[in-house]
Amino acid sequence: MANESTGSIALCSLPTESNESATVFSEAARHRAPTPSTTPLCDRCSIFDIQSFASIRYRTRGYKKSDVEESAASECRFCLLLLDSVKGLDPPDPFYISTFGALKSTKPELYLHMKLSKNYETVTRKKTGPFSFNRLHIAIGGRFDEVRSHSKVELCVTADPNSPAAKEEFISGRYYGPDPNNEAYWGTIRGWLDECAGPHTKGHEKCRETASGLEKLSRGISVMPIRCIKVNMINGKPIALENTETKTEPYITLTHRWDSDKPTKRIEACQTVKGNLEDRQNGKGLDNLPEHFRDAFKIAAKIGVQYVWIDSLCIIQAGDDEHDFNMQKSKMAQYYQHSLLTIATTANDYLTEGILKDRKTVPWSSPPVRLQYRDATLLDEATGHFYVYKRKQRLTDDYWENVRSAEVFNRAWILQEWMLSKRFLWYTPTGMFFECHSIAPRTPAGEQISLEISKQELHFLFNLKQRLHWTNTSIMDFWYDAIEVNSTFNIGRTSDRVPAVAGLGFEVANIIAAAAPGERQHDATAVKRVVYIAGLWLQDIHRGLLWEVDPSALDATRSVESVPSWSWISYLAPVKFPKPDSNVCHEMVVTGVCLHERTDRHEPQWKCAYNKVTKMPPEGLFDLGNKFSCLHIEGAVLPVWMRGYLQQPKDIEAVAFATCYGENPKAGRWRAIHADFNDDIIIGWASVERLQRERDVCDDYGSEVLALHVSTRYFTVGWVLKRYLPVLDLMLIKGKAGCAGVYERIGVGRVFEKSTVQKFRAAAKKNVQLM
Numbered sequence: 166m167a168n169e170s171t172g173s174i175a176l177c178s179l180p181t182e183s184n185e186s187a188t189v190f191s192e193a194a195r196h197r198a199p200t201p202s203t204t205p206l207c208d209r210c211s212i213f214d215i216q217s218f219a220s221i222r223y224r225t226r227g228y229k230k231s232d233v234e235e236s237a238a239s240e241c242r243f244c245l246l247l248l249d250s251v252k253g254l255d256p257p258d259p260f261y262i263s264t265f266g267a268l269k270s271t272k273p274e275l276y277l278h279m280k281l282s283k284n285y286e287t288v289t290r291k292k293t294g295p296f297s298f299n300r301l302h303i304a305i306g307g308r309f310d311e312v313r314s315h316s317k318v319e320l321c322v323t324a325d326p327n328s329p330a331a332k333e334e335f336i337s338g339r340y341y342g343p344d345p346n347n348e349a350y351w352g353t354i355r356g357w358l359d360e361c362a363g364p365h366t367k368g369h370e371k372c373r374e375t376a377s378g379l380e381k382l383s384r385g386i387s388v389m390p391i392r393c394i395k396v397n398m399i400n401g402k403p404i405a406l407e408n409t410e411t412k413t414e415p416y417i418t419l420t421h422r423w424d425s426d427k428p429t430k431r432i433e434a435c436q437t438v439k440g441n442l443e444d445r446q447n448g449k450g451l452d453n454l455p456e457h458f459r460d461a462f463k464i465a466a467k468i469g470v471q472y473v474w475i476d477s478l479c480i481i482q483a484g485d486d487e488h489d490f491n492m493q494k495s496k497m498a499q500y501y502q503h504s505l506l507t508i509a510t511t512a513n514d515y516l517t518e519g520i521l522k523d524r525k526t527v528p529w530s531s532p533p534v535r536l537q538y539r540d541a542t543l544l545d546e547a548t549g550h551f552y553v554y555k556r557k558q559r560l561t562d563d564y565w566e567n568v569r570s571a572e573v574f575n576r577a578w579i580l581q582e583w584m585l586s587k588r589f590l591w592y593t594p595t596g597m598f599f600e601c602h603s604i605a606p607r608t609p610a611g612e613q614i615s616l617e618i619s620k621q622e623l624h625f626l627f628n629l630k631q632r633l634h635w636t637n638t639s640i641m642d643f644w645y646d647a648i649e650v651n652s653t654f655n656i657g658r659t660s661d662r663v664p665a666v667a668g669l670g671f672e673v674a675n676i677i678a679a680a681a682p683g684e685r686q687h688d689a690t691a692v693k694r695v696v697y698i699a700g701l702w703l704q705d706i707h708r709g710l711l712w713e714v715d716p717s718a719l720d721a722t723r724s725v726e727s728v729p730s731w732s733w734i735s736y737l738a739p740v741k742f743p744k745p746d747s748n749v750c751h752e753m754v755v756t757g758v759c760l761h762e763r764t765d766r767h768e769p770q771w772k773c774a775y776n777k778v779t780k781m782p783p784e785g786l787f788d789l790g791n792k793f794s795c796l797h798i799e800g801a802v803l804p805v806w807m808r809g810y811l812q813q814p815k816d817i818e819a820v821a822f823a824t825c826y827g828e829n830p831k832a833g834r835w836r837a838i839h840a841d842f843n844d845d846i847i848i849g850w851a852s853v854e855r856l857q858r859e860r861d862v863c864d865d866y867g868s869e870v871l872a873l874h875v876s877t878r879y880f881t882v883g884w885v886l887k888r889y890l891p892v893l894d895l896m897l898i899k900g901k902a903g904c905a906g907v908y909e910r911i912g913v914g915r916v917f918e919k920s921t922v923q924k925f926r927a928a929a930k931k932n933v934q935l936m
Contacts, residue, residue: 206536213536215336215551223296224281224288229458230305230350235275242534246555247277249531250303250318252771257305257312272305280304283337285615286561298322299338299611301553319556323533323610328549330538336551337611343524346593351467353609354590354599357466358384359602361588369603371634372587372699374739375502377675378635382587386413387503391493393472394451394462394478401463405448406437406479409472418504419461422573435477438761439484452927454478456519463521464508473774474500490664495789497644497668498585507586511571511593520592528595528610529554531804533588561619567593568606569623577656580647581668584630602630623789626650633672640681641705644673645742653739660726662734663700669787670697674713674789677704696773698758698794699732703773706796707751707876708743711894711913714854715739724855728792730895730909731935736854743894744827750877753800760794769797796935801874801928804918805895806842807851808867811835819852824892824915825878842867849916851897871898872914873933874925880917892917893925900936907934 230919237244271692301320306313310695312475323338332676481489533554600606607613757769818877881887
């Protein structure tokens with residue numbers, strides 16, 4: 166019974182469970198409800214009235230902490246759960262402010278405050294209609310205090326699907342059990358798809374168009390891949406690998422990782438090659454597919470979809486000189502965006518266990534506590550039960566650990582698959598997450614993660630995903646951030662570095678081609694004037710050339726041969742690009758481009774004027790898989806003197822500040838630039854990835870290297886009378902042996918010293934071919 170003046174609920178002694186309670190739970194068990202503790206509750210908890218929260222504006226009531234401790238000592242499960250939720254939580258400072266003004270108390274009487282919330286948002290009073298919740302948020306504080314210590318523990322509140330609490334939509338939390346084949350799960354997935362993609366609802370606007378806004382996406386009519394697996398809608402078994410390029414049926418996609426350490430026969434079963442293509446098109450050789458493939462077919466049948474696209478089955482993997490792969494790699498944006506749903510499993514044993522096996526873990530740390538539920542109109546009569554349990558970890562941490570940290574989310578291909586797919590369904594060892602472009606990840610239990618309290622990296626990733634849209638007026642910033650993230654992922658083959666982001670490149674190209682930032686583009690010829698070469702854009706080549714190997718991961722043995730040294734694809738390590746700066750002035754110019762390695766300085770295959778496309782490039786000259794380009798550049802090239810490494814934090818900080826660098830690298834990663842070998846004054850820094858430290862750079866004497874002046878940024882000095890001091894962005898290069906005028910990139914740097922700046926500005930422009 167609630168104390169109306171204090172909002173507290175007193176606690177008393179312990180009764181025993183009734184036979185009626187056991188009968189009600191037996192009914193709940195048939196709905197795969199969580200297994201509750203059968204330990205009795207104290208007198209007050211046995212008549213705990215969740216409806217009493219409805220009359221309080223902020224849905225908050227309290228237990229006196231000393232009463233909770235007394236009942237917990239007598240093994241009341243709900244009191245034990247409450248105490249466990251605040252274990253180790255320090256009470257608020259005794260100096261506090263209440264609604265009655267500033268009060269001072271050295272020993273305030275503490276209360277455990279319980280607040281209803283839905284996910285991470287407080288449930289507030291509505292003028293009309295019911296409210297629903299799935300959390301009890303716990304805090305410690307004085308009786309009337311506004312200052313409280315809040316617990317980070319999540320107490321989840323669930324109800325059986327057919328219980329009064331669920332039917333009244335008062336409690337939104339659900340738990341369907343560990344078996345993902347439970348029909349309740351299939352109903353939930355179908356409900357998610359209806360909400361997001363229609364056709365029974367309008368759907369989410371952002372989820373029903375491509376990132377560039379050029380195509381509307383329809384649940385019933387899809388632009389299909391070249392091939393898909395056709396599925397038997399009765400038993401979910403594969404029928405055949407079918408040519409579907411001219412069809413418009415809905416389909417789902419499966420993303421999965423390759424395990425090179427698995428038995429060869431298991432890997433071969435995953436692949437379609439030229440030798441078994443005809444058999445699979447005739448329905449043969451589909452009986453020994455891995456378990457997770459077969460589960461994908463079953464999922465498709467359960468949600469009413471007849472076609473499934475799996476890259477290793479639907480793209481010829483060997484035997485045709487990569488002809489089929491090269492033809493389809495540029496279609497990844499189409500495949501994933503038009504897919505009704507992309508599914509993935511994060512379990513490590515997916516080859517044998519598949520996707521739809523019973524999960525071995527539960528979300529709670531101890532059995533849920535069962536409490537009586539009273540109908541809003543029959544407050545004195547119990548009409549069912551609901552359950553409260555403590556999550557093992559916060560929902561956002563669950564997503565981080567079981568999705569973001571999973572091996573499948575660390576593949577180089579996953580970034581574009583995840584960003585382009587309008588809807589993603591993750592099967593994890595602990596449960597399931599559904600996410601789309603409009604709503605943060607949520608679970609069948611009705612929970613939704615909060616990006617505001619999630620790890621900074623997770624918040625950044627979801628924000629990055631949202632930025633892939635035609636309304637983004639700074640799409641280049643998105644591209645560089647996406648490449649920085651992608652460069653941290655694992656890559657199976659070095660040749661996959663560019664194709665793994667080709668789908669993103671396709672949509673970015675369409676957004677770049679818009680008549681103005683933030684507008685849709687409908688002129689097909691405009692896209693052809695967008696030049697994409699080896700993972701960079703000619704329209705923003707000055708910033709793109711200044712990538713830097715992340716100082717925390719510098720490794721001089723990771724370079725990739727037979728690709729342009731000036732592109733980020735030439736180095737297998739995390740990279741970073743300069744931060745955007747609207748005041749940067751471009752200095753060098755690109756005068757032409759070649760698409761294959763040149764051993765001497767011939768005329769470029771295609772000429773461009775000052776990094777701008779003045780005429781249409783030849784048909785097919787540039788493609789999203791291009792990775793063999795060389796650049797013809799006109800700019801100032803002068804030597805600079807590089808000596809030793811910056812070791813002292815104060816030196817690193819001073820140089821970073823003077824060169825407008827956003828953050829300080831670790832000691833021993835940047836090399837110091839001097840005016841010449843006789844000068845000890847540091848005038849800038851160099852980050853060099855292709856020079857061995859011991860062989861090429863002497864810590865005492867140093868080494869002379871060539872620097873190409875790429876752009877100039879400005880360091881602002883003064884508040885009233887401002888001065889703008891120039892800082893030069895340099896690309897460090899070296900000549901290619903036996904090829905006059907041909908150079909390779911070895912690193913980047915910045916200098917700020919006045920006389921050096923003047924030398925570069927006065928230098929005659931030089932024509933170089935950068936390979």
